[in-house]
Amino acid sequence: MSTNRLASNLSQYKSLEFIIGALLTGGICLLVIFADLLFQSADKIDLSARLLAPFAHPEHIFGTDPLGRDILARVVSGGAISLQVGFISVAGAVVLGVVMGLVAGYYRGFWDVVVMRFADVQLAMPFILLAITFIAIVGGGLANMIFLLIISQWVQYARLVRGSVLSLRDREFILSAQAIGVSNFSILFRHLLPNLIGPVIVLMTLNVANNILLESSLTFLGLGVDPLTPSWGGMLADGRTYIQNAWWVSVFPGVAILLTVLGLNLLGDWLRDSLDPTGKTSR
Amino acid sequence: MANFLIKRLLQAIFVLFAVTLLVAFAIRLTGDPALMLTQGAGSVTEADLVLIREALGINKPFLEQYLDFIVGLFQLDFGNSFLGGTSVSELISTSLPATLLLAGAVMVISIVISIPLGIKAAVSKGQWSDQFIRITSLIGLSFPNFWLALMLVLVFSIWLQWLPPSGMSGFASFVMPAFTMAIILTATNVRLVRSSMLETLQAQYVMVARAKGLSENTVLYKHALRNCAIPLITYFGLQFGGLLGGIVVIERVFNWPGLGTLAFDAVSSRDYPVLQAVITLLSMLIVSVNLLVDIAYGLIDPRIRTE
Numbered sequence: 101m102s103t104n105r106l107a108s109n110l111s112q113y114k115s116l117e118f119i120i121g122a123l124l125t126g127g128i129c130l131l132v133i134f135a136d137l138l139f140q141s142a143d144k145i146d147l148s149a150r151l152l153a154p155f156a157h158p159e160h161i162f163g164t165d166p167l168g169r170d171i172l173a174r175v176v177s178g179g180a181i182s183l184q185v186g187f188i189s190v191a192g193a194v195v196l197g198v199v200m201g202l203v204a205g206y207y208r209g210f211w212d213v214v215v216m217r218f219a220d221v222q223l224a225m226p227f228i229l230l231a232i233t234f235i236a237i238v239g240g241g242l243a244n245m246i247f248l249l250i251i252s253q254w255v256q257y258a259r260l261v262r263g264s265v266l267s268l269r270d271r272e273f274i275l276s277a278q279a280i281g282v283s284n285f286s287i288l289f290r291h292l293l294p295n296l297i298g299p300v301i302v303l304m305t306l307n308v309a310n311n312i313l314l315e316s317s318l319t320f321l322g323l324g325v326d327p328l329t330p331s332w333g334g335m336l337a338d339g340r341t342y343i344q345n346a347w348w349v350s351v352f353p354g355v356a357i358l359l360t361v362l363g364l365n366l367l368g369d370w371l372r373d374s375l376d377p378t379g380k381t382s383r
Numbered sequence: 384m385a386n387f388l389i390k391r392l393l394q395a396i397f398v399l400f401a402v403t404l405l406v407a408f409a410i411r412l413t414g415d416p417a418l419m420l421t422q423g424a425g426s427v428t429e430a431d432l433v434l435i436r437e438a439l440g441i442n443k444p445f446l447e448q449y450l451d452f453i454v455g456l457f458q459l460d461f462g463n464s465f466l467g468g469t470s471v472s473e474l475i476s477t478s479l480p481a482t483l484l485l486a487g488a489v490m491v492i493s494i495v496i497s498i499p500l501g502i503k504a505a506v507s508k509g510q511w512s513d514q515f516i517r518i519t520s521l522i523g524l525s526f527p528n529f530w531l532a533l534m535l536v537l538v539f540s541i542w543l544q545w546l547p548p549s550g551m552s553g554f555a556s557f558v559m560p561a562f563t564m565a566i567i568l569t570a571t572n573v574r575l576v577r578s579s580m581l582e583t584l585q586a587q588y589v590m591v592a593r594a595k596g597l598s599e600n601t602v603l604y605k606h607a608l609r610n611c612a613i614p615l616i617t618y619f620g621l622q623f624g625g626l627l628g629g630i631v632v633i634e635r636v637f638n639w640p641g642l643g644t645l646a647f648d649a650v651s652s653r654d655y656p657v658l659q660a661v662i663t664l665l666s667m668l669i670v671s672v673n674l675l676v677d678i679a680y681g682l683i684d685p686r687i688r689t690e
Binding site for chain 1: 399541
């Protein structure tokens with residue numbers, strides 16, 4: 101195969117990756133945002149319509165759950181929890197991690213040691229066990245879960261940013277900025293930050309996907325959001341109880357998680373190849 | 384080299400010290416075991432609670448309890464469970480092998496599958512087989528592990544009735560828990576193998592090996608794979624923590640009698656000694672695997688030592 105055809109094959113694949121990823125992520129976000137307009141109420145209990153099989157009743161395409169609630173409506177409105185947790189936790193972790201990483205890498209010394217040893221300690225504890233203990237102390241719920249994800253994930257950004265700062269801080273453009281008296285604040289945020297943001301964005305995309313997975317597994321284990329709120333993990337916990345005779349209760353919420361995470365992973369993969377060709381963030 | 388070893392060892396000891404201190408402190412914030420034990424017991428006076436706390440040893444100052452734990456750790460004595468009074472070491476000696484067996488099986492399956500697939504993808508970069516492998520692996524790592532477990536149970540236990548849905552009894556009960564984790568881990572590993580292989584294949588010694596007329600398999604598996612083995616081993620080692628975390632969740636789905644199940648039961652009854660021992664052990668495992676990987680890496684690649 102000639103190099104040209106190979107290259108065009110690859111770029112076709114890359115653009116397809118972007119299109120599918122963007123369609124999946126965008127489509128799911130829109131569906132979740134306009135859930136109330138498009139679908140029936142997710143909480144309407146109808147005991148006369150318990151555990152209806154999917155594709156058999158036009159008003160319940162995905163069937164109903166043990167309380168006769170429409171599964172399609174619950175899957176769509178359950179997405180709100182996952183997307184909120186995914187995006188807010190990553191935003192929080194990025195802000196904290198990037199600032200800590202910049203400070204540690206630029207000033208070195210005491211702060212560097214503190215931040216990096218802290219990172220070592222966190223990386224030595226399995227997330228799920230940290231989560232069980234944390235939730236046993238402060239209780240479950242949306243806000244606590246977001247907080248937990250932020251404190252357990254900022255170290256990833258801090259490490260990444262610190263590494264980049266270490267390789268940039270002695271370059272000419274930084275030294276000359278220091279020489280003409282640019283303030284440290286400005287050097288950190290206007291000169292260093294734009295030069296290392298690429299890999300950070302890639303890690304963010306992949307972590308939104310990852311955090312949606314973590315949130316749903318915590319909720320599935322009964323440690324996450326309130327079981328009364330529709331959420332994918334919570335629906336799957338119900339589904340597990342009824343899996344013997346009602347497969348659809350545990351199939352559709354899982355497909356929703358899979359498609360959302362896949363969409364974000366496709367985008368992340370595409371971004372990585374476009375922004376970070378050396379693959380620093382590859383996992 | 385000695386300097387490097389000492390530095391890494393001190394770092395590992397510091398991490399373990401911090402983890403144990405943090406865990407011991409955090410666990411004591413989760414709630415009062417005396418209240419948990421007397422739940423539903425009818426009339427319980429404050430004096431009874433004080434007696435229970437004294438019997439459990441949780442009325443002592445925190446630092447004293449922590450020191451007791453550390454001293455016990457060196458003697459492999461983690462105290463007794465608050466529930467039933469079984470010795471924690473006994474509980475762990477049955478559940479640690481269950482978890483490690485599962486983790487080992489997952490690692491082996493995933494490495495055996497991902498190396499040939501990753502090499503295949505790297506060699507045929509840009510062709511349909513590469514893109515097929517990449518897309519499949521991206522789908523694989525988008526699966527929620529607990530849902531994949533549920534779906535396997537649905538298909539293989541409920542519909543086909545080939546495999547037992549839960550518990551640990553014989554080879555058949557291993558299949559689903561091991562493959563659930565292995566599928567997801569393989570998806571990640573294929574991509575790692577592919578990217579390190581792509582880098583290695585550009586090296587001159589690969590060109591030389593090919594020019595000598597060696598068979599393609601000898602070039603790939605003997606010359607190229609050996610050279611990218613070092614970064615791969617590091618990645619595989621770093622995954623160990625994540626793998627253990629995943630197994631904790633999967634154990635719940637399959638009622639696997641491992642450390643995860645033990646930890647979940649312990650936290651709901653505020654069984655401090657058990658929870659403390661489980662988290663400490665898992666962290667020790669992760670830290671030692673990372674330390675071994677670091678040391679191996681330093682032995683093989685002298686540049687790392689001077690960093």
